[in-house]
Amino acid sequence: MQIAPSILAADFTCLGEEIRKVAGADYIHLDIMDGHFVPNISYGPELVASLRPLTKIPFDVHLMLEHPRFYIPAFHKAGADLITFHVECKDSIQETLDAIQSRGIKAGLVLKPGTPVEALWPWIDRIDLVLIMTVEPGFGGQRFMPLMLEKVRKIKERAPHIPVEVDGGVNEETIEACAWADVDICVAGSGVFRAKDPEQALKKLQSY
Numbered sequence: 001m002q003i004a005p006s007i008l009a010a011d012f013t014c015l016g017e018e019i020r021k022v023a024g025a026d027y028i029h030l031d032i033m034d035g036h037f038v039p040n041i042s043y044g045p046e047l048v049a050s051l052r053p054l055t056k057i058p059f060d061v062h063l064m065l066e067h068p069r070f071y072i073p074a075f076h077k078a079g080a081d082l083i084t085f086h087v088e089c090k091d092s093i094q095e096t097l098d099a100i101q102s103r104g105i106k107a108g109l110v111l112k113p114g115t116p117v118e119a120l121w122p123w124i125d126r127i128d129l130v131l132i133m134t135v136e137p138g139f140g141g142q143r144f145m146p147l148m149l150e151k152v153r154k155i156k157e158r159a160p161h162i163p164v165e166v167d168g169g170v171n172e173e174t175i176e177a178c179a180w181a182d183v184d185i186c187v188a189g190s191g192v193f194r195a196k197d198p199e200q201a202l203k204k205l206q207s208y
């Protein structure tokens with residue numbers, strides 16, 4: 001399994017050291033929250049840019065924003081390799097996808113737990129990845145929602161070539177179900193950074 005540690009669960013007083021602990025990661029997951037789309041505020045493009053020189057690991061930027069379109073140039077400049085945004089956002093999906101992909105960045109659409117998988121079908125041939133939320137977006141450390149894996153099954157049936165990522169509550173107990181469901185990438189915040197030994201926890205998750 002490919003693992004994208006989410007730095008939302010890392011120690012913000014020493015992010016550089018935290019990033020070094022996950023040097024073997026497949027992606028670094030960066031959660032951007034605006035206090036409107038979700039009831040929480042995280043960090044912005046400046047922080048992402050300041051982490052960029054510390055590692056070559058691809059940056060997976062998850063935009064939990066009501067209006068993601070406006071911020072695409074800033075996250076491009078900050079060094080994003082993959083940008084995902086929510087199908088429930090208030091911007092034109094077409095324009096936002098164009099803004100991302102025309103900059104040579106991979107683009108993915110995210111579904112909240114309450115959004116049916118069918119919301120993806122109009123875009124499925126245009127996107128590089130799907131991100132399925134397995135918790136309500138906004139906070140780390142919540143409980144994994146196994147029913148969301150049914151969405152993964154439907155995506156794999158309809159578009160087997162598209163990588164599927166899941167986000168929220170992935171840890172040593174829940175990752176096996178993700179592996180069985182053919183998930184390609186798992187985000188893990190607390191499952192990695194709140195473990196006694198983040199490096200070992202990451203390796204263990206990758207072994208599934």
Ligand code: DX5
Nearest residue numbers: 137138140141168169189190
């Ligand atoms: C939730 C974020 C997640 C979060 C995952 O809104 O999108 O990426 O950091 O954290 P854990 O793995 O602790 O559920």
Ligand code: ZN
Nearest residue numbers: 031062167187
């Ligand atoms: Zn996320």
